[in-house]
Amino acid sequence: MNDSRDIWQLVEAKQEPLIALSDRVWATPELCYTEARSAAEHKAELERHGFRITEGVAEIPTAMIGEAGDGGPVIAILGEYDALPGLSQESGVTEHRPLESGGNGHGCGHNLLGAGAMLAAVAVKDWLASKGIKGRVRYYGCPAEEGGAAKTFMVREGAFDDVDVAISWHPSSFCEVVPAVSLANTRIDFTFTGRASHAAASPHLGRSALDAVELMNVGVNYMREHMPSDARIHYAMLDSGGIAPNVVQARAKVRYSVRARDLAGMHELVERVRKVAQGAALMTETKMESKIISAVSNLLPNDPLERAMNDVLQQLGPPPFDEADRSFARQIQATLSDQDIDNVYRSVGQPRTDAVLCGKIVPLDSPRNLMRGSTDVGDVSWAIPTVQAHGAVMAIGTPLHTWQVVAQGKMPAAHKGMVHVAKVMATTACKLLTDEALLSAAKADHQARTARVPYRCPIPDGVAPPLDMARA
Numbered sequence: 001m002n003d004s005r006d007i008w009q010l011v012e013a014k015q016e017p018l019i020a021l022s023d024r025v026w027a028t029p030e031l032c033y034t035e036a037r038s039a040a041e042h043k044a045e046l047e048r049h050g051f052r053i054t055e056g057v058a059e060i061p062t063a064m065i066g067e068a069g070d071g072g073p074v075i076a077i078l079g080e081y082d083a084l085p086g087l088s089q090e091s092g093v094t095e096h097r098p099l100e101s102g103g104n105g106h107g108c109g110h111n112l113l114g115a116g117a118m119l120a121a122v123a124v125k126d127w128l129a130s131k132g133i134k135g136r137v138r139y140y141g142c143p144a145e146e147g148g149a150a151k152t153f154m155v156r157e158g159a160f161d162d163v164d165v166a167i168s169w170h171p172s173s174f175c176e177v178v179p180a181v182s183l184a185n186t187r188i189d190f191t192f193t194g195r196a197s198h199a200a201a202s203p204h205l206g207r208s209a210l211d212a213v214e215l216m217n218v219g220v221n222y223m224r225e226h227m228p229s230d231a232r233i234h235y236a237m238l239d240s241g242g243i244a245p246n247v248v249q250a251r252a253k254v255r256y257s258v259r260a261r262d263l264a265g266m267h268e269l270v271e272r273v274r275k276v277a278q279g280a281a282l283m284t285e286t287k288m289e290s291k292i293i294s295a296v297s298n299l300l301p302n303d304p305l306e307r308a309m310n311d312v313l314q315q316l317g318p319p320p321f322d323e324a325d326r327s328f329a330r331q332i333q334a335t336l337s338d339q340d341i342d343n344v345y346r347s348v349g350q351p352r353t354d355a356v357l358c359g360k361i362v363p364l365d366s367p368r369n370l371m372r373g374s375t376d377v378g379d380v381s382w383a384i385p386t387v388q389a390h391g392a393v394m395a396i397g398t399p400l401h402t403w404q405v406v407a408q409g410k411m412p413a414a415h416k417g418m419v420h421v422a423k424v425m426a427t428t429a430c431k432l433l434t435d436e437a438l439l440s441a442a443k444a445d446h447q448a449r450t451a452r453v454p455y456r457c458p459i460p461d462g463v464a465p466p467l468d469m470a471r472a
Helices: 004-013 013-026 036-048 109-129 148-157 209-226 263-284 303-316 323-332 340-347 379-382 403-408 410-436 436-452
Strands: 052-056 064-070 075-082 133-140 165-172 183-191 233-239 251-260 287-296 384-394
Touching: 004 013, 004 064, 004 303, 004 410, 004 436, 013 036, 013 109, 013 148, 013 410, 036 052, 036 064, 036 109, 036 133, 064 109, 075 379, 075 410, 109 133, 109 165, 109 410, 133 148, 148 287, 148 379, 183 209, 183 263, 209 233, 209 251, 209 263, 209 323, 251 403, 263 287, 303 384, 303 410, 303 436, 323 403, 323 410, 379 384, 384 410, 403 410
Parallel strands: 075 133, 075 165, 165 384
Antiparallel strands: 052 064, 064 133, 183 251, 183 287, 233 251
């Protein structure tokens, strides 16, 4: 494909309404599975651009698909729009200043992620029409990435069964092809039920559910010495049994997140954590129930797709940041620690410089020191060939899930980075729609990997999307 500039021009022609979409979603941050206003904004924008829309995908009210084109290969471009709790922040200021005390904020940049993905899909739609090429582009509006595993439920329900390739991106400090390295992850709730009693007059009659939770936490902490070094276990108290210390707590609930390099390792750790919980219940003479809330798989690489996207990045070069962008980024960097900045450079395998914004493309073979997170894109990557980009939209060193990300989420640099990565995704999609050899190579790579280790959905049958998760 030799007309990349045609695609880039189509992206530029449609950037203003999609930048406005990103800003509107930034202004209405909603937690996983509650993204009603954000989803409505995305649906309205898809309608304005003439997409055929399917709502309520996988019985999730805030999940949608917008399709354009006909016949030919189907290319999915994945967007997200959920926010995070406690990260409310004014835009364009370089100090912690919440708009709403304790409010939500787009601390992972998903306002940009969704709008940028849709911008790419709109450009591909227009390109298909202008060229008269058979093929379809789909925008997948995916809620609840932050722990809700919506894409895993969508994969399980067959939403990607007829898709050839999926493309996505994530906000970052640098521009690169995302290394397909992540941790499989299960979120599981443990509820302990005991017996209430007067803590002074009849403590011997009580059986404390809170004691069971505390003993479980101690047991899991002792486990940490005896599990793989790249595994992770975290927890959050959902119900500590009340505020009265003179009442033995009859009910307590804790949510655990268990992560490992792959699904097999994750399932093994989950069973060990369950045994610890059973032991805590035995010690306290309480009853324990466990319930899986959500789960995601580790990412599966795809060499042909990663090389193709890298070629586009190298051809396009870095985003066109200017001195005003760098000036604000410099102020944001002043709020960060040296460790924050060093950590981001290590993650991309590059020596630290004085740069405040991305000025080059990270090489595909850069020797990274990766800190692994988790994403439900992992399950899409097991279902179909998948590739992702990192788009530079923030000051180098900005940690995700922080107020600094929110403060930068509507700035010109963020908009430029979003448009830039939309060009990368759109061009990669158009390559796949016109290069049969590339599409075949991507499918062959995927088939070879899944033949060795077949996909098994990490969410058991019968577990429904946790639509009330944000209110748990």
